[in-house]
Amino acid sequence: MSVSRTAEDRRQGARDPVVRRDARGAGPVPRRDAAGAPHLRRGTVDRTALVGALMSAPASVVTIVAPPGYGKTTVLVQWATRAGQPVAWVSCDLVGQDPASLWSAMVGALGRFAPPGWAAPDLLARTGGDVASVPALVSALAELDDGVMLVLDHAEAITGPECWASLAELALRLPAGWRVAFASRDRLPLPLSRLRMGGELLELGIAELALTTAEARELVANAGVELDDDRAAELVRETEGWPAGVYLASLALGAGEPASGSTFTGDDRLMREYLRAELLPRMSARERDFLMRTSVLERLSGPSCDAVLETTGSADTLEALESRNLLVVPLDRRGEWYRCHHLLRDLMQSELRHADAGVELALHRRAEAWFAAHDQPGPAIAHAQAAGDADRAAVLVLEAMQPTWASGRIETVRGWLEWLSRHPPTELYPAIAAHGALIFALLGSSGEAERWIAAAESMPATGVLPDGSSQAATLAYMRANLAREGLVGIERDVALALGGLAPESPYRATMLHSAGLVHLLGGELAAAETDFGDAVALAGAAGAQPLVALGHAEQHLVARGLRDRTAADMHLEAALVAVEEARLDHFWTSALVLAAASRAAAAAGRVPEARALARRAARLRPLLTHVLPVVSVQALLELAHASLDLVDPAGARASLDQARRILVRRPGLGRLRDDAAELAARLGRITQADAAGFTSLTAAELRLVPLMSTHLSFPQIAEQLHVSRHTVKTQVTAVYRKLGVSSRRDAVDRIEALGIA
Template sequence: MARGELVDALVGSPTRVVAIVAGPGYGKSALLGQWADRLAGAAVWHTCTDADNDPAALLAAIGRAAGAGPGIVTVAGLIRALDPAPAGTLLVDGVQVMTSAASLNVLTDVIDRLPDTWRVGITSRARPRLPIARLRAAGELLELGPGELSFAHDETAQVLARSGITLSPTATDQLLERTQGWPVAVSLAGMALRADETRTFTGDDVFMREYLRTEVLAGLRSRDTALLVRCAILDELSGPLCDAVLRTRSSGAALEHLAAHGVIEQAGRDGDRFRCHPLLRDLLTAELHRKEPALVPELHRRAARWYGDAGVPDQAIEHAHLAGDTAELTRLVLDWSQHTWANGGIDSVHRWMSWLEESDGGSAFPAIAAHAALIFALVGEPARAERWSAIAKGAPVSGSLSDGSTVEATLAYLDAIEARQGTAQMRLDARVAWEGLAPASPLRATMRHTEALADLLDGDLDHADGLFVEAQEAAEAAGIGPLVGMVMCERASIAVERGDWSAAEDAVRRATSIVTDGDYGSYWSSALVFAWAARLAVHLGLRSEAVEHTRRALALRPLLTYALPVVSTQALLATAQASLGLGDHHAAAATARRAEEIVHRRPGLGDLPDRVAALVAAVQETADQGRPDTLTPAEIRLLPLLATHLTFPLIAERLGVSRNTVKTQAISTYRKLGVTSRNEAVARWEVLDGS
């Protein structure tokens, strides 16, 4: 909030008490002074000193500030001295220096007994031992803290400008993120950048380092400083976590003490989580690496263990990575990657696998190598997927994993999804994996789905549908939303083959809801869902809906590669068919080429090559005959009805329009499709719609 707005808030607030509490360098005294200037002489200002720990000295000092002269020795006497004034504001700056309970009780008594026409404003670096909770509950308190006192973008730019520094908006935002808008840090950054605008301002910068040491860390107990330095590896601080990292039992009380003195901040409303300012953490981290570099990996290892036991995979895995503990990193990734992926954390899993790749982790662990191959396949990086696949298959086939799955089953799982040797082997691999994977393994659902795919590609729709039902049930039981949505679309494709567009519509709409509600929109598996949603919308004549779903399917096209050939090709086919239906020949052609490349690299996938060849031919035919890119929504809605036995009068009744309107729309449609009869229009539309 801008300083002018803050002063306006102080002047205009109806509350009786204002507490401005933040660490050093937030401009608390300056803000109090600006408030005093607006009060036009109706303010009583007192800056606290160590002498105020004597209650008598405190009362006398406030009395002198109020112009009451000497002799004020009681609260009652001070109140009598202030009472004649019609209204006023008592401003007490720097309450943190008062540690005497007696003096704090006196100040509390003053606040409680001041006339109703008086207000009180206090500043403190730490939470003052005053009746803050009571005043808050009574609605008599306005609180300003670091969040309100921090600079925003414009104020940051203005402070830098006063130092002769002009940064781009992006660079200003980056500095704002590093400083968190801490006013003194922004000012010191301006001084540092004046010497060298190319430098990155951190908490270990000479100007910032000196300020932090003298204004924030000075006077701390040695054990508290040691806690801060060694726990600088942590994003967030809590008593149990710091105890685990430091192997102590008193961290909770120490953190409370540091927070009470404004050194660290609360990280949430629960009151037991804290954080260091990023610049302070920079300094502490640099101190740790200078003084105890050999201890750093062990501290990370302890943090990884604590977070792992607490069920916080992101932090556990990051600390295992920073510890350089490849074995622990591998174990944690294996335990958490499938669950995290299924719950929308594909980016996290991708990052973990990249860390494993950097550390050469997983080379001796076929299960993690198989997971890595899958993840890189899912994010559209087939070369990296193949590298990990080769690592997995180079490991010994015997043995079992910690969850009871056999290594043989894990490798069969990988062979099944890669489908390198055609549908028969794909089916066999899926069955071997299903039998050898642990009953609780989330990979089993994928194997039912993969076996069903093999049957679907070989034309056994009934058996495929039954297996898809089993795959859906297994995926639902395991909580794998992306797979559930994908399986529903496979079942929709079978329904369309049977001519049951109603069942297909129900399945596709449920699948789309799963993807949107679960935030899986960027997932590889969602390409098939969006593609089928687009096909359905084209079939129903819902052009705007079809355009949106096709756009989302096309956005996922880079993820569709030969690494996961079957569903990738299915999604490309459905996307191209929807694009043709919308008259987007360019998108259809590019999508068809990608499908053609996949089946060329992965031959033997049942009827997929024939379907791709038919699609390519349809795209070419459309190019030769001209594109129906001017079909109106009404004409698209009419086309499915032309394929029925209904006469024009019955179609008109169904659509709620006149017979002449239907006839006019039909003639227009024939012309745009380059045909001369109803039967030809239906045949042409079936090519475009993929029915």
Template sequence: MRTLGAVAPEVPLVLLVAPPGYGKTTALRQWAAEDRRRFGWALLDDSDNDPVRLIRHIALALHQIHPLDDAAWRALEVPDLAPQGLIVRRLVASVAACGEPWVLVLDDFHVLRGGNGMDLILALVEELPAGCHLAVASRHKPGLRLGRLRAQGRCIQLGREELALTRDETRAVLAAAGLDHSEDAVEKVLCRTEGWPAGLRFTGTDGALADYFREEVLAGESAESVHLLLRTALLEELSGPLCDAVLDRTDCTAWLAELESRNLFLIPLDRERQRYRLHRLLAETLRSELRRRESGAEVAIHQRAAAWYAGHDRPEEAIAHAIAAGDTATAAHLVAGSVRAYVDTGRLETVCSWLEALADGALHRYPELAANAGWIWAMTGDAPRAHRCLRAAESGTRGVGAPDDGSAAVSVATLRAALAPHGIERMLADAHRAFALEPAGSPWYPLGSMLLGVALTLTGAPDRAARALERAAHFGRTEDPSTASFALAQLSLLSMESGDWSAAADYADESWTVIESAGLPDYLSSITAYAVRARIALRQGDPRQAWHYVNGAQRLYIWPSAMAFPWLAAQSAILLGRLLLDLDDHPGAALKAADARRQLVRLGAEGVLRNRYQQFVAELDRKDGPPVLPGTMVPTAAELRILQTQVASIYRKLRSSTRTEAVREGRNLGLIES
């Protein structure tokens, strides 16, 4: 082992301290096999807690290195008559007569408990000649006073981190065993075993692993300690206060400190040693054992943990434990109160995992949760599920007799306005209602104001729309950045349409600043910001930058997709279609025109969106007319439609949304010559 072989000659004490199965003895044997020095071994046991037996055991190990002289043996015959220090000095002097450096190994050092034995070991360290080492292997921290040795740089300690198997070592072991040693397989094994060598040896044999833990770890623990370990194994994090709450005790801080001192597969999570976690494999084994012994204990433990985390403002952990306990009411309440904060800080996937874990029936019982869930599924492009959530929320508010101005009513009105299932006019009415129910400063106020601004824009009231969007940007900047950035992008669009390109650029820059600071570039709410920045780049004569932002918008257009919001899908299709047309991607523009038409049919929309669509299509027809060359035939409108359908089919097969992407993918597949 390279680390051991590189120990400096002036370092007399080498400690290997790690839980069982970390290969301490194996590492020492590898060191002995590779080192030219002589090694003496002493495998300690409980009888070595008698200092007399311990010194005789050490003498026998030293005798393996070099035969002891008669004076040393005589000192051992009457150890009570001579001070320990003198006996140690005679033993070391006798071995030193060989004239070469050597290494003495004391294995299973954790069995020693008495102070006299520790003093003897320290005396031995002080007497070692230059170039000689005392190597101590222990499962937990030895009771040696090491402060002075550490300060002098005369002691080195290798622990769990140094003894854990590396990625290359794990791959080699798997390969030697004839097991899958691909990168994915190695990653999975490392994640589960955390480099624990014994864990790797038991890969695929959970029964043998459980037996190992019972025999090597739990057998040495008291019944009370095993009882506590079984229950705390359900916790991803262990701290004194949390364990006290879960176990209904007051001494868990001391218990955890004692476990760590004995290296019982307890991994610290902070420098202060206030938070820990169990090794993953031990935690898995303990959980299985708890289910086998007390199948009903898990629910109460998870409920207590959920209550503790909720009381300490840690909703993510509280929700996880409430879901694990099957406590739908608590989980639904916590999720409903956390959705907005997590979405606005880039944690959309976390919220989706919560919603997936909750049963569908929870949505009908908790309308506010259903409305929040509707928003999440809409933001991830799952329109059918978003509409199911809306219906569940509407049904729930009617079923429980909720007040018309309660928080559930506000959330339902807001979601209905956003999904616009009944068209733009009804969207405006729902947005007015949602906005009227929320006072300035409330959590839903920025969103209600933004939706009102959009609805006013789409019904032809740009001045009133601008005021509503300004309110949304102002109040949402800190608490609701996704809404604020979207409102600013819509204000940029309004400025473009009024011919104020300077204001449009300012609003676009401000929107992008909010997006970047909140980590929202991959959120659907950023699609309009990409589009307006592309339009401004084109106006400034920078097509390369325009393509950069168009591709960003296209990515969000495809996934998560705006299909759950038909007005946004139509608006985005028109914006992107016009951009693609100006960038000479006519097939891509035609596809967007078809998308916009489908969304307008869903909306039954007249007014602003239809006018913009008609202007876009007219421009597309003007630019898309094929050149008439001598001897050629002009295709009919029907033939053009067939051609566009074929182009769309090719785009889909190539999983592309623009001509540039289609050409690149065609070349990658060898369909187009470079």
């Protein structure tokens, strides 16, 4: 299992959408500014009453929920410019569906106000931003000197339940002086009742956002048309105060044409009719066709539109549309990137869907090719999926899934895999499933891993992958990691994998590591030393720091077996440095590093250090399962030895019991069975009853512990962990008993005091 990290998917965090309006009062135009400061140009209707309500409200959480075109962004920008505190702006439609992506965007926006050495980026890299990590992230947010206003615009684009669980935890834990504002088309899945009861919530909707007669009159005046009070009031009645409707009517009036009398009530059909009546007549047929065909793109640039349309001059067309206030939105000051206002894009997509279906598919295929050529795998995969091209999506996923997972975007990878499971590609599906199985194995998700193992083995492993590796070699690589047939099977599968993996395949390092395991567990220490050394060298060249750390830990065990203390200490230090520098505390590969380091520190009498390392290793025990048995058992046995040396027999017994359960399912792992038996005998000689504690928690109980300090109820925790409510109740009772507490609050206090959350 080759593991590597990349900062590729963190780039969004440095982008801060800023909002401007055109001089005639057009709809909100999200825009990215190098300084990241929201601003409005002249001509904007001043929503004085709304902004005043926002300024005076004591609420720390603000929700603005209304259909498109109600000026949600405009109100937020006007509030932000007068808030008197730093503002961090995140446009949620430009981030992914993983907590890691969302928090990367938020931390990137907040980083403009952060002091040097701010802890949040490193903390996020270690934790991934899931709900259990939010308490620690909020503590890092509190390091900022002043309270910050965090704006999450277009929140309806967030659909991942993990993201919303994380945001709910943030809303309930905001540091003093902070505010968070959500703007959304759809109802927000936040604990609104709890926030209302605490007086922390201000809610704005259609009624509050509708324009008054005076505001409508001002907006139309910005288009060069003067209306008396009666006509302005009539326009408000016709549009029900819908700001976008009033704006579109102002365009018609400015052109000397009567405005449509259609009433807008929030219905999509009526909205499209209004746009067709008031906006499309302002465009030429060529412009309408341009916008219809490029509506497959979320963001528009001259080159990307040229590629999709197989034409030239798209940059000039975009500039012209924007300059004429036709709801084409610039995203940067250089005029390179744009997007259609959501109202217009929705209409254009509807028009495209009613055109020849083959045209839409062809447009998506061209978009996929352009994004793939420009090293943007996420959009490329989305367009391949939209085109229904499973084979092309598979090629892209196979290349992108490993770095995407390593960056913390687990839900993105899961989404790709689920889509491919419904649209199996003709040749690459076994390899995709094999890599998916190992990714979920590394996350400790044994059920999902087993499902993808079965999928990988359900189809013929024929053909060659894009990098030149054979499918058969890829499945052998998977089987070697699974070790279902013990050391004999590992040795066989390693040989098959190395014979069929491409020379440049990053997975060759993993197979050399597996060869070292066979030799180590078979007692051939010299051969193991060579294999692990080769594996570390290859992993280092490939930038796979988790495997580098793990390889050094294995070299430490070899040197310890050879009684070469100098080499053992050197390799252990190198392993720890790799974990610290690459922030790998939450990686499966780090369990053995931390456990071996704890054992070494305990043996040397460095008790506080050994205990701290043991706690870090114990937090990774939920990741150690039978799916990746060899290193999992190694880590558990090392941790058990460390616990015994620290006079913690209860902790040793918990780790040993977990290791023995794995060995029951994977019995052919050489000397590991003997090591477990010797440790069990040593524990059996301890007759005195020992006090339970954190280290005695089972792996299942350890999964529960980080969620106890969140807002999630026990039934919600059960849902999060995919177990029954009864199971969670039983585990909670065990946690209380082992921690010596009687309530959730006391348990959380104890967990925080021990530093184990």
